[in-house]
Amino acid sequence: MSTHVKSDNPNVIGLKHMAFAVNDADKALLSYSKFLCVPEDAPVIEYAKSRNRVAIFNLGGIEYQLCQSMDPDGRFASWIKERGGEGLHHICYEVDNIETALTHAQKNGGKLRECKACKVFGSHPHPEGYVAFLDNDAGGIEIEFMQVYTEAELDKYNAVKGI
Numbered sequence: 552m553s554t555h556v557k558s559d560n561p562n563v564i565g566l567k568h569m570a571f572a573v574n575d576a577d578k579a580l581l582s583y584s585k586f587l588c589v590p591e592d593a594p595v596i597e598y599a600k601s602r603n604r605v606a607i608f609n610l611g612g613i614e615y616q617l618c619q620s621m622d623p624d625g626r627f628a629s630w631i632k633e634r635g636g637e638g639l640h641h642i643c644y645e646v647d648n649i650e651t652a653l654t655h656a657q658k659n660g661g662k663l664r665e666c667k668a669c670k671v672f673g674s675h676p677h678p679e680g681y682v683a684f685l686d687n688d689a690g691g692i693e694i695e696f697m698q699v700y701t702e703a704e705l706d707k708y709n710a711v712k713g714i
Contacts, residue, residue: 562651567643567679567697568614572627574637576619580606583615601668603627626667641684641693649674649681649698656694662686664693674698676708 573579576595583589583606593608602625606617618640620628631637646652653663653674663672664686674683680699688694700708 562646562648562655564645564647566613567645567695567699568616569642570616570618570640572630572637572640573617573619574628574631576604576606576617579617579619579637580608583608583610583617589615597621598668601626639692641695643682643695643697645680646696646698649683649696652696652698653683656685656687656696660687678708680704 571579580589580593580595581591584591584593587610589608589610593606595604595606597604602621604619604621606615608615618627620626622628627640630640644652653661657663662685664684665672666675666682666684669675669677674681674696676682677697680697682695682697685694685696
């Protein structure tokens with residue numbers, strides 16, 4: 552579910568999700584349920600390819616992802632070690648056209664970052680849409696773009712089984 556709020560950037564539709572690096576997805580989910588009334592039974596999904604456990608829920612119309620590395624040197628565990636604690640890892644911006652978003656970012660000094668799960672730079676298929684990551688951040692927060700699949704693209708993705 553995305554939040555469709557008018558943006559000054561005509562290509563940005565809204566926030567797709569916010570991802571938080573956590574040491575323990577279940578423990579973090581418990582805090583969200585205790586203090587913010589998030590259901591305790593929100594799904595915690597294990598992603599074998601990217602070696603992450605992720606609690607996913609919506610709060611205030613925004614998808615939250617509490618991301619735990621399954622390996623001590625994983626993407627989120629390394630990020631936590633580098634910064635000395637858990638926190639907001641990245642914001643995924645839903646865009647109308649991912650290539651337009653990437654072209655705009657690159658014209659303004661943006662550089663592409665490799666997708667840790669797929670080992671790909673630039674736009675590529677993920678379970679919900681085409682994604683790309685910038686090697687730049689905004690205020691210490693990583694930037695991800697996603698062009699959500701149309702129904703036909705989702706059917707095609709599911710037929711191939713993606714990541």
